Amino acid sequence: MQIDKEQIEDLNKSGLANHKASFDFLANQLTKQGHEVDGIVKKLSQFQIAVPSWALGAGGTRFARFSYQGEPSNLNQKLEDVGLLHALTQTAGSVSLHIPWDVPEDYLAIKELANLLNITFDAVNSNTFQDQPNQKETYKYGSLGDRSKAAREQAIAHNIEVVKIGEQLGSKALTVWLADGASFPGQNNFQESLKNTENSLKQIYDGLPLDWKLLIEYKPYEPNFYSTIIQDWGTSFMLANACGERATTLVDLGHHLPNTNIEQIVATLMYKGRLGGFHFNDSKYGDDDLTVGSIKPYALFLIFNELVYGMQNNPQNPELSWMIDASHNLKDPLEDLIQSLEAIQEAYAKALLIDQDALKEAQKRSDVTLCQEILQQAYRTDVRPLIQQASFIAGGAINPLEAYRTLEVRKSLISERGTDSKASGL
Numbered sequence: 001m002q003i004d005k006e007q008i009e010d011l012n013k014s015g016l017a018n019h020k021a022s023f024d025f026l027a028n029q030l031t032k033q034g035h036e037v038d039g040i041v042k043k044l045s046q047f048q049i050a051v052p053s054w055a056l057g058a059g060g061t062r063f064a065r066f067s068y069q070g071e072p073s074n075l076n077q078k079l080e081d082v083g084l085l086h087a088l089t090q091t092a093g094s095v096s097l098h099i100p101w102d103v104p105e106d107y108l109a110i111k112e113l114a115n116l117l118n119i120t121f122d123a124v125n126s127n128t129f130q131d132q133p134n135q136k137e138t139y140k141y142g143s144l145g146d147r148s149k150a151a152r153e154q155a156i157a158h159n160i161e162v163v164k165i166g167e168q169l170g171s172k173a174l175t176v177w178l179a180d181g182a183s184f185p186g187q188n189n190f191q192e193s194l195k196n197t198e199n200s201l202k203q204i205y206d207g208l209p210l211d212w213k214l215l216i217e218y219k220p221y222e223p224n225f226y227s228t229i230i231q232d233w234g235t236s237f238m239l240a241n242a243c244g245e246r247a248t249t250l251v252d253l254g255h256h257l258p259n260t261n262i263e264q265i266v267a268t269l270m271y272k273g274r275l276g277g278f279h280f281n282d283s284k285y286g287d288d289d290l291t292v293g294s295i296k297p298y299a300l301f302l303i304f305n306e307l308v309y310g311m312q313n314n315p316q317n318p319e320l321s322w323m324i325d326a327s328h329n330l331k332d333p334l335e336d337l338i339q340s341l342e343a344i345q346e347a348y349a350k351a352l353l354i355d356q357d358a359l360k361e362a363q364k365r366s367d368v369t370l371c372q373e374i375l376q377q378a379y380r381t382d383v384r385p386l387i388q389q390a391s392f393i394a395g396g397a398i399n400p401l402e403a404y405r406t407l408e409v410r411k412s413l414i415s416e417r418g419t420d421s422k423a424s425g426l
Contacts (some may be wrong), residue, residue, distance in 0.1 A: 057423020059327030070413030083117030181224030248276025276323030293343030
């Protein structure tokens with residue numbers, strides 16, 4: 001299924017008058033406050049977020065997985081689903097593939113389809129956290145950090161192969177997330193595990209094309225619950241430094257212990273020029289992988305405050321990679337992704353409204369109350385008309401979720417793919 005421009009234009013007609021009234025009112029207010037509204041809308045329209053290929057079907061828990069029917073059962077269908085999201089929102093302009101779940105059978109055909117859908121290929125993701133059919137060495141006890149040299153060499157070779165696949169598609173980054181760790185005290189030697197991981201990452205880094213970057217992810221626990229080798233941003237930062245200047249840290253919002261000050265981590269990494277990218281989701285307890293902004297929208301806003309500041313003041317930091325990493329266990333995955341895309345745009349728009357000059361002056365005077373007021377003035381602003389305008393001028397829907405339901409997209413996908421289709425990979 002594809003959504004053409006005429007369909008979106010027809011849907012926009014019914015809500016255009018109300019949108020114009022809301023936008024004009026907000027634009028007038030923001031202009032009086034000294035904001036350049038056209039510039040903000042342009043930044044929003046240019047802000048693109050990658051959709052992971054594994055997030056287009058139903059997720060699951062350790063206990064069950066409930067299908068939504070009409071799921072994409074192959075890579076072509078996954079690209080088509082990303083194309084639907086991008087047509088509606090104009091913010092989902094790239095896809096992040098997970099290997100070996102989504103190895104193209106015909107690279108030329110896949111690239112042609114992506115080009116037709118106006119989609120590019122973001123970072124490629126390796127998989128050494130589960131064994132694959134006919135795999136010689138097991139990853140049960142580890143991969144890049146394992147005590148077995150054969151397992152490490154197999155994991156390194158897999159990552160190099162993933163890079164070669166990404167090269168054929170036009171990707172420019174490799175994301176490495178390790179499940180390596182221990183579930184019981186004494187299971188591993190901490191120093192040997194870290195040394196093995198560092199040496200393995202160096203070999204992978206040496207195999208990267210010169211215009212690629214390495215994104216090193218971290219996570220405090222799961223699937224190992226006593227220790228994880230790359231357990232925090234500091235360890236990821238240290239390993240990135242050991243590899244080279246094109247190695248960076250990737251921040252996943254769910255990969256932190258409760259109440260961690262993520263915005264401070266973001267600020268520190270950007271100051272040091274080592275923040276490579278973001279995986280967006282939300283959580284209540286741990287790595288819940290919930291819809292972005294559904295639990296802690298103010299925390300997301302504060303993170304974007306640091307991101308906006310960093311993008312303006314830290315030229316030493318590389319261009320950032322943005323991606324959603326969520327699991328859709330209850331909601332239609334495409335509806336969930338639309339909500340996440342909007343939440344990210346909303347946090348970004350609000351951060352762009354922060355009067356950074358006034359904030360700096362208030363900080364100099366130690367006017368704590370005014371500092372809070374300046375931040376919350378931006379946060380309390382209803383920026384949805386700005387997001388809608390950015391989508392509208394780019395050719396997207398004014399209200400993407402409403403358009404999705406009006407067009408009965410899921411019903412059409414079920415009609416095309418059947419009720420028993422299941423997303424490949426997970």
